Amino acid sequence: MALTAEQRDQAERRVRAAIDRLLAGQIPPGGACDVKTLAREAGISRAALYRTWGHLKDEFEQRRSTARAAGQQPDPREAQILRLRAHNQRLTSKLARTHTELAQLKERHQLALSALAAQDDELQRLRRQLTTISPTAPAGVVTLPRP
Structure with missing residues (x-):
């Protein structure tokens, strides 16, 4: 089933909000600062994160690596x-x-x-x-x- 433009925008906003929360150290119980938790917090499947919003997954991993290199530990x-x-x-x-x-x-x-x-x-x-x-x-x- 294809997503409408509005649904895609909402999902992308949820993913970006989840990225910001995870990198700010707001880790949910049972989660970590990783892609699996990112997908769960955004309310999408991990497969969809890899296929549809791969650029956001890459952005998350890049920002997480940058934070770690700067000495910050989001998790x-x-x-x-x-x-x-x-x-x-x-x-x-x-x-x-x-x-x-x-x-x-x-x-x-x-x-x-x-x-x-x-x-x-x-x-x-x-x-x-x-x-x-x-x-x-x-x-x-x-x-x-x-x-």
Whole structure:
């Protein structure tokens, strides 16, 4: 069924109004700043948008690309996704640094335990040496070797 000139004008006005709303960030629930939502908001089928009003679809995509290139995000969910991805990347790098620091701390801990074990062995050796020097000395009294 062919559209009258009045119907075509009304449909084109609805598509242009929907383009302006979507690019202004007025995204309907369950929609996005895309061609599918544009067709639904304009009250036409997506196929009709591609066939009959292809120039308006192209205009929408061009204006959306221009807005994105200028740093604007018409769809707040897309901006949120970008923020969350950046936040996730920061957290991932922070986690990697934390794992590296933890590995270094574990290594230092192991070195400190080894040093303490060596010092304990040295103390035990010195105590054994003291008892072999003067086994008859009372407890707590150390006899010094004579020069």
